[in-house]
Amino acid sequence: MIIRKDVLNAIKKDTPIVALESTIIAHGMPYPKNVEIALEVEEEVRKEGAVPATIAVIKGEIIVGLTREEIEYIGKTKGVMKLSTREISYCVAMKKDGATTVSATSYLAKLAGISVFATGGIGGVHRGASETFDISRDLDELSQTNIIVVSAGAKSILDLPKTLEYLETKGVLVVGFGTDEFPAFYTRKSGLTVPKVQSEIDIARIYTEKNKIGVKSAILVANPIPQEYEIEKSIVDKWIDQAVEEADERGIKGKALTPFLLSRIVEISGGKALSANIELVKNNAHVAARIAKAMH
DSSP: OEEOHHHHHHHHHTOOEEEEOSHIIIIISOTTHHHHHHHHHHHHHHHTTOEEEEEEEETTEEEESOOHHHHHHHHHOTTOEEEOGGGHHHHHHTTOOEEEOHHHHHHHHHHHTOOEEEOSOBOOBBTTHHHHOOBOHHHHHHHHOOOEEEESBBOTTBOHHHHHHHHHHTTOEEEEESOSBOOBTTBSOOSOBOOEEOOHHHHHHHHHHHHHTTOOSOEEEEOOOOGGGOOOHHHHHHHHHHHHHHHHHHTOOGGGHHHHHHHHHHHHTTTHHHHHHHHHHHHHHHHHHHHHHHTO
8 A cells, every 4th residue: 555645644643634535536527527626626625724635546556645647547547447345455466447436445544544535425225226236335334444434425326215224224323414314415305314413523523432432333424415506306316217217228237337327317417417516526525624624
């Protein structure tokens, strides 16, 4: 593992750090928009006085704290693997390039000594999982890794009630940041209730108490998309239904399903979904940096 100097210094000095994933760069947005947004998200973290640490695997090297050039490389290189925790060792051993999902980023961030991670939306239980058993590794990783993850809930393409039920079964604490309703990525509403926290200090306090009593699972901070960028739930549902139908027709499943659905929704929405995605990721980075500061 290579930990870049600014990140390593922050770890040694115990100053605020926010881990960032790289799948959003390699598989979440088109080039060069992906690189531009990745750099903007890092800047959101810096604005709040924390150090950003974007994580990826490049030519078999785990890197914590990508340079601008490395973000560019991950953003434009073809064939970058989409890494959950289980593929990290394969990617390293075979000297491949890999972009980290929520599960891999959580695992590697904690391994490096970082306790706060900002993402867009976590993976979860896919629609029709009772037939396909398609459940994201993100959920099990959150049950095993002692980290704070800030996300805009789970991706709207998922079965949100089952995702929350699975997280409860796995012992993952889910809290709403300033809300008692679990956000649904592009929209603030899902109809699902979660415990509410009002401030970053509350989250830091909960994390401290959790560690004192030895609970090892993550805290998922569900941070709604800012109201001005929210897309009405009924509109999002129509986009999702169309994209899911097309995926079924084409036989797209497994690791390819989420990137297909998200990119197709961007196309169907005429780019509105991409704009919302960008704003919610930046907002999550901002909140994560404030949580990281509250912990010091």
